[in-house]
Amino acid sequence: RRTRYQRRSRGQEWMIRHARTAAGKSAVADDVLDQETGELRRPRAGDEQWVRPDRLARCSWRVGEVGVHADGHLAHFSGTERCGSIWACPVCSAVIRSERAREIQHAVTEHTAKGGGLLLVTLTMRHHKRQPLADTLDGLLKSWQKILRGKAWTTTKDRYGINGYLRSVEVTYGENGWHPHIHAVLFLDEQISAQAAETLGDELHGRWARYVMAATGKMPDRKHGVDVQRVSDDGKVVASYLAKMQDDHAHTWDVGAELARSDVKTARGSRSLVPFELLDVAADHLSADEKRALWVEYARATKGRRAITWSKGLKARYEVQERTDDQIIEDTERAPLRYVADGQAYDALRRRDPLRLALVLEAAEAEDWDQVARLLPGALLRIDIGPRVPPDPVAGSAFPRAG
Known part of the structure; x- marks a missing residue:
């Protein structure tokens, strides 16, 4: 806090x-x-x-x-x-993302309990330092939307038993400029083999590379453009993702946190930063003026965009209430x-x-x-509030809320 x-x-x-x-x-x-x-x-x-x-x-x-x-x-x-900014307010974001992570993890837990499978898909694109964040975000999101259209996506869903998805956008800044990327969880009818997940990655990359190339003029390679990983039956993300955490909550880092809690991550690499780190006074390779300009660009480029989206009908399937970010602030x-x-x-x-x-x-x-x-x-004000009662470990958030 x-x-x-x-x-x-x-x-x-x-x-x-x-x-x-x-x-x-x-x-x-x-x-x-x-x-x-x-x-x-x-x-x-x-x-x-x-x-x-x-x-x-x-x-x-x-x-x-x-x-x-x-x-x-x-x-x-x-x-x-x-x-109520999920993107650019360190305080409101912590409250909102904590609740979004809880919602996501509830759906994930319910899905795996019924025998369903999950895949964590990460989609990235090449970029350079002079590209404005607004442009790279536009290219990223347009390419994602095209992935979900047409006969090719229908065929992919049928082949792998995909019955829903959650999509989250994350942004970091490094030596090559702004690096927006997508984390998506695909909900499957059942768990698939590692080989099938790799084949799906190949199929997605073929389409992703084509759409990103059309949107940005840069071709993402297979190694860095598309990553597909199976999620364990208890809904935990593989250990390699734990390295991105900023707070000491490794024991609770699950799919919900991976998609929603970018506010408590640190970027990979000694010269990479997550946006909130731009607001720190610690010495690094960026000057105060550079940080200020980057922060303003980030706040303006993300304003009005949706950070987390659910496929149609997925919230209703797992009885997740529809709430705006402002409503989450009020509810907590x-x-x-x-x-x-x-x-x-x-x-x-x-x-x-x-x-x-x-x-x-x-x-x-x-x-x-x-x-x-x-x-x-x-x-x-002298009032009796009763005994101290800790938060419900099941219904409550896995992370402390900001005041």
């Missing part, structure tokens, strides 16, 4: 800078003179210097009375805006209100010390309300 809050703050600063320069204003706004008080203050709506950034940059902004909610185990704020923030914060103090922390906001939630989860008050002035 601490890392997520710091990353979110840095990403917002960069997006606000971009919005200001795009509007022809200085990258950083000067304080303005308040006509009522005669004091200098930050610009706000209605001031000449004010520029309204997009929703991503406004996540955590105060929109009402700020409350701290806690249920004896998890804590969160209320009265603040939430952007239902702890009782315990503390009302001073709004101006909250604003000051959000702008200057976002790490302390994460510490506020940690203290609230520990029921240390004296510490909450030291970190964020306000008033405690």
Whole structure:
């Protein structure tokens, strides 16, 4: 959580800078003179210097009375805006992707329990450093859509007993620029042999290479363009994928996590980064200006795209509820209100010390309300929330939620 809050703050600063320069204003706004008080203050709506950034940059902004909610185990704020970005918000993404991983793993577990087979398919494409991310994403997704059309796909489904799929898009950045790729889980009537999986990979590559070549002008080879792996009966991904994890959850890394939890992965290779790593201050081969430009490009290129899709009827088959990303945020923030914060103090922390906001939630989860008050002035509401009850290990998420 601490890392997520710091990353979110840095990403917002960069997006606000971009919005200001795009509007022809200085990258950083000067304080303005308040006509009522005669004091200098930050610009706000209605001031000449004010520029309204997009929703991503406004996540955590105060929109009402700020409350701290806690249920004896998890804590969160209320009265603040939430952007609901699965792609580019380190905080909202963690909440959404945790729930998406749980949904996916539920379907996978149900499917294998009924004797069905699973294949994890990874599709990649060649790229170079000067290619914009928006262009490579367009080429990737158009090629995927063509894979699923026509008589060839119908024949493939019949031959291998494919009765559904889940598709996830993942992005990294490395020496050759942006590297978007697809992870897809194919649901099969029954498990197939390793040889059959290899043959399917050959068939998919023939079509994938043709479509990618038409879309991008670059031909993906068989070794790097298409990878097909069988998933074990318990729904776990093969060990080679564990190397991509950023958090210490190797014992829970399953198909749901592989498709949905790109927020807790690290890129392969010493000079590769997942997008959230662009928001870290650690020294690497990229300058601060390069990181800022790349982050803005990533946020703009992914905006409005679907990160995870299910084939028609697959959610209904396994009784997975249809929920938008915003609905997931709302559903996971239902702890009782315990503390009302001073709004101006909250604003000051959000702008200057976002790490302390994460510490506020940690203290609230520990029921240390004296510490909450030291970190964020306000008033405690005395209510009885009952005994501390840990999350259901089956129904709950395999990963901690962000506050």
